[in-house]
Amino acid sequence: MRSKQIRQIEFIGIGLIMGLLFLSVPKDAAAENTQNPDHGIYAELLAMYVQNGVVNYAGFKKDEKKLDRYLEIFEFTDVHKLSRDEQMAFYINAYNAWTIKLILSGYPEVESIKDLGGFFSGPWKKKFVRLNGSIVTLDHVEHEILRPTYKDPRIHFAVNCASKGCPPLIAEPYDGIRLDEQLDRSTRAFINDPKKNYLAGDQLYVTSIFKWFSEDFNDDVIGFFIKYADEPLKKQIQARQDQIKVKYLDYDWSLNGH
Numbered sequence: 001m002r003s004k005q006i007r008q009i010e011f012i013g014i015g016l017i018m019g020l021l022f023l024s025v026p027k028d029a030a031a032e033n034t035q036n037p038d039h040g041i042y043a044e045l046l047a048m049y050v051q052n053g054v055v056n057y058a059g060f061k062k063d064e065k066k067l068d069r070y071l072e073i074f075e076f077t078d079v080h081k082l083s084r085d086e087q088m089a090f091y092i093n094a095y096n097a098w099t100i101k102l103i104l105s106g107y108p109e110v111e112s113i114k115d116l117g118g119f120f121s122g123p124w125k126k127k128f129v130r131l132n133g134s135i136v137t138l139d140h141v142e143h144e145i146l147r148p149t150y151k152d153p154r155i156h157f158a159v160n161c162a163s164k165g166c167p168p169l170i171a172e173p174y175d176g177i178r179l180d181e182q183l184d185r186s187t188r189a190f191i192n193d194p195k196k197n198y199l200a201g202d203q204l205y206v207t208s209i210f211k212w213f214s215e216d217f218n219d220d221v222i223g224f225f226i227k228y229a230d231e232p233l234k235k236q237i238q239a240r241q242d243q244i245k246v247k248y249l250d251y252d253w254s255l256n257g258h
Contacts, residue, residue, distance in 0.1 A: 036082065036086060036176075037073045037077045037082075037086075037090060038073065039070075039073075039175065041066055041067075041069055041070040042070045042097060042173045043173050044066075045060065045063060045066060046169075046171045046173065047171055048063075050169055050170070050171040051171065052168070053168025053169060054256060054257065055100070055162070055169060055256050056257065057100075057103055057104065057107045057255075057258075058107075058108070058258070060100055060104060061104050061108075064101075064104055067101060068101075070097060071097060071098065071101060072130075074097075074098075074129075074131050074132075075130040075131065075132070076133075077090065079091075079132055082176070083176055085176035085177070085180075086176030087176075088146070088149075088150050088155075088174075088176070088179060089175055089179050090176075091141055091145050091146050092155070092158045092174045093173050093174055094129070094141055095138060095141045095146070095159045095160075096158075096159060096160050096169060098128070098129045098138065098141075099113070099138060099161065099162050100162070101128075102116055102126070102128065102138075102162075103116070103162050103255070103257075110255065111254065111255055112253045112254055112255055113161060113162045113163060113253065113255070114253050123138070124138045124139040125137050125139055126138075129141060142155075142159055146159070147213075147216065151216075152183065153213075153216045153217050153224065154183040154184070154186070154187045155183075156209050156216065157186045157187040157189075157190045157191075158170075158174060158182070158183055160256075162255060162256055162257075163251070163252060163255065163256055164252040164253075164254050164255070165196075165207065165250075165251040165252035165253060166256065167186060167189075167196075167209075168189075168256070169256070170182070170185075184228075187228050188228050191228045192228075192229060192230045192233065197225075197249075199233060199236055199237065199244075202240060202243045202244050203244070203245055204221070204222065204225065204237065204244050204245070204247065205247045205248075205249050206221055206225075206246060206248060206249065207248070207249060207251070208248045208249060208250070208251045210246070210248065211248045221246045222237060222241050222244055222246065225237055226241070
C-alpha cells in the first residue's frame, strides 16, 4: 500500500513538471511551428538538382519519394493561418513543385511540358495538384489564386513552366521572410538577361509573357523595364522611350532540363 501511494505521488509530481514545462513554451513560438510549412526537403532537392535554371529531372526522379513527402505539405497545411507573404510563397512553391512532379510523370520521354496535355486541353488544366484538401489545376493556382489575390507582376518571374523560355527556376524555395527580395532578384535577373529580352535600336524585344499578361503590367512594358532594368539598359530605354516599339519574341517550350 505504501509503495502504491509513493508511485501515485511520483506520477502527480511528473504531471506537474510536464505542465510547467508546457506553460513555459512561448505561445508565439508554438504557433509559428504549427503555422509555417517546412520547405527543408524542397530546399535540399533544389540545391542538388537545379543549377543556373537547368533542372536535373533524372535526379528528381531518383528522389521522387522525397518530393512526394514535400508535396504532402500543400495538401494538409491550413494556408489561412499563414501571413500574406507566407501564403504567396506557399502558392509559388506549390506551383513549381507540382510542375516538377508533372514532368516526372512522363520523364524521360517528355521533351516539353506540352507533351503532357490531354487531347483537348493543355497540361495546365489537368486536375492533379493536391492543395488545401482539394485537387486543382496549375491554372487554378496561377490564375485563380496567385494573380488575382496578390496582384504582383513579379509572380510571372517566380512561377516556372518547366520550359527554356520561362523565367528560370531558382535553386531555393520562396520564403515569406525574404519574399520581396527573392521576387525582385528573380525579376531583375530575367529582365536583364539579353537572351530573353534586349534592345536593338528602337525595338525592345521582350518575352511573350508581357503580351499574354499585359494587364498585370498595366499595359506598360517600357515602364516595367525602366523600373527593373540595370544600367546601361535602363538609361538607353529612358533616353528614347517615346520612340521605342515593343516586339514579342517566340516562346521556347522545350524542357528546361539537361
